[in-house]
Amino acid sequence: MSQSHPSAAEVAAARDDPKQANILYHDWEANTYDEKWSISYDERCVSYARDRFAHVAGTEGWPYRNALELGCGTGFFLLNLMQAGVIEKGHVTDISPGMVEVALRNAKQLDLDVDGRVSDAETISYDDASFDLVVGHAMLHHIPDVEQALREVLRVLRPGGRFVFCGEPSKVGDFYARKLGQLTWWATTNLTKLPGLTDWRRPQAELDESSAAAALEAVVDIHTFDPQQLRRTAIRAGAMDVEVATDELTAALLGWPVRTFEAAVPKEKLGWGWANFAYHSWRALSSVDTNVLSHLVPKELFYNVEITGVKP
Numbered sequence: 001m002s003q004s005h006p007s008a009a010e011v012a013a014a015r016d017d018p019k020q021a022n023i024l025y026h027d028w029e030a031n032t033y034d035e036k037w038s039i040s041y042d043e044r045c046v047s048y049a050r051d052r053f054a055h056v057a058g059t060e061g062w063p064y065r066n067a068l069e070l071g072c073g074t075g076f077f078l079l080n081l082m083q084a085g086v087i088e089k090g091h092v093t094d095i096s097p098g099m100v101e102v103a104l105r106n107a108k109q110l111d112l113d114v115d116g117r118v119s120d121a122e123t124i125s126y127d128d129a130s131f132d133l134v135v136g137h138a139m140l141h142h143i144p145d146v147e148q149a150l151r152e153v154l155r156v157l158r159p160g161g162r163f164v165f166c167g168e169p170s171k172v173g174d175f176y177a178r179k180l181g182q183l184t185w186w187a188t189t190n191l192t193k194l195p196g197l198t199d200w201r202r203p204q205a206e207l208d209e210s211s212a213a214a215a216l217e218a219v220v221d222i223h224t225f226d227p228q229q230l231r232r233t234a235i236r237a238g239a240m241d242v243e244v245a246t247d248e249l250t251a252a253l254l255g256w257p258v259r260t261f262e263a264a265v266p267k268e269k270l271g272w273g274w275a276n277f278a279y280h281s282w283r284a285l286s287s288v289d290t291n292v293l294s295h296l297v298p299k300e301l302f303y304n305v306e307i308t309g310v311k312p
Helices: 008-014 018-036 043-057 076-083 097-109 146-156 171-191 204-220 227-237 250-264 272-291
Strands: 064-069 087-094 114-118 131-137 157-169 240-247 304-310
Touching (some): 018 097, 043 157, 076 114, 227 304, 250 272
Parallel strands (some): 064 087
Antiparallel strands (some): 157 304
């Protein structure tokens, strides 16, 4: 599936229509999204998905027989949870047809039992009590009415079924992540204009396209979350046993500049050594965040918010 660059008129119109903006942005990014965000379907991301799920929801009930990923993107969370043994049968939905297509293609390549359909998270196109588990990663912040989406999640869950959403930006975390990303982009794209560093500069057309994507991304990123406010939203929607957790503080302070730097320089300049450094540094800092700083620092300062709850 080949997606063309959205026109200026389409982007302008989408500024007043967040759902159309999400379709435009995610269709455009579908075929390059895994590469852009260093998404993989090997042990690196399998362990990440498993650990994030267990961090907020524990390991009781594994494997879940039948699960839905809401706002699936390329299938990152569900497919890696399936490979980790958390889920047996999977289903994917997204408002973006391009993302659903890529998620199903990834599932086929991994030989996983997954089907999917295009669906709005505020009106999920499945029957009542269809699933034992609903999951999502970095998707609630794209939905205009989060409480309505959670009501829909509870509707499609069987009684006693669980939802788990991870990777949502906190209010404080989003502030410092964006500032770090903007500073890194500015520094990298300006320093690589200097003599002797021009080989590290991506072609201007690619930089312009990345900037255009970032502008549209800013439109689709609707919410940031206070952990306790998100918990209260889930309770109002009708969930019970609602718990919130947070992760990534020092890991986010490293991760966002690293991701931005990777997006600003030619990929051939960054080999295995860089990838190894970035991954193992992030993993070490994540361990410090989870095992040490989570006991010392307020939840609100961490970048990622995770939430789980159960249908009565």
